[in-house]
Amino acid sequence: MSRLIVLDTETTGLSAENGDRVIELGCVELFNRKLTGNDLHFYFNPERESHEDALKVHGLTTDFLRDKPKFAALANDVVEYLRGAELIIHNAAFDVGFLNKELELAGLPPLREFVAEVTDTLAMAKAVYPGKRNSLDALCDRFGVDRSNRTFHGAKLDAQLLADVYINLTRGQDALLIDVSTNEPTIGAVEAVDLRSFVLPVLMATEHELAAHSDLLGQLDKSSKGQTLFRQIDVQGQNAVA
Template structure:
């Protein structure tokens, strides 16, 4: 059984190292690349206010979070849910940095020690679509994932969208893909590589009409080049060889 957790967070700001905290955690479970409905969604009291710019992104008010549990109150449930899974995260360094800081604050080891691996879909997208925008919204548009309900960032909604994006980027739920054991970096984050070597591609031979049309096209090209096409010259040379 392959268990994957698609994970996203919302935070009070951009820097865990200067005191910003997680305010929302959204997780979507995939087993054998299929959604199970066993999701995890938490709002957390960060014990500080969100920056104004962050509020514009997620729209979660400081007042709403006042009576929510603190990360320390939920950490064991979170780790039990994530235990041993492969995490799928977009721009993984950001979310992992925040989760590592939260774990550090409660005296626990980094996230990578609790899970099987961490896959960064942003890094995957950059390899698949070099030179293009690879934000979650851009990938939804490119891969025809409906994100019309995403007016503000929300951890659970974004995790659900990313699950669809990930499945599309890796050829769909039923594709026979073998994931290479790509080495992880120092932060435990790896980019999943796709091995297609075991997929048998069907060979469709050309029929007589198609062969005749192909031969006619080659003849026309050869005539246009004054009989200097490489394949005719090579074929003639082969015939002339003893």
């Protein structure tokens, strides 16, 4: 199992190619879907002013960053921390583009040459919630992740929030699986159970649940241009009964 590093950056602006720089890097490590505490957090002196709009987002002033190290001075530490990990990033193209530019300026290879994989949680969220708002703030609200202390965007805080969001986004993938990665000893043999002896109750959907289901199918119809798989299966099932 590869290490998961949830990563976020703050920058002086929106374009690395036009000279904007990384001013903060925040990373939190997950192992077996648990925070390990093996985190990484740096501020950098970008040697340039932040754009006004960017400053309103992160609040990191030139005066605050003036005595911080330059990215190149810590670039090798960043590479060694990320080496071999799967990176979890929201809107990954943005952060990867900036980090690759900083690595290039430091004379180091791009991320793809030393990390295992990059997973974009924005793309994941769009696939799960098509047509919905899928910003980090929106996902925190959707999953009940507390962001009450988030006055400004900060790379470390946002990485911590994203870690919680990622666990919620991927929870369904693991819900029915037994965790075989624990080191706890197995006690005794697992006894087979004949499920035929159980009578399972059938709970009918309420009108509210049916309406919510219909609304979701309508959104899927719109995003898939009428190719919703559920409706096709439903129609086939009705034909088979008929």
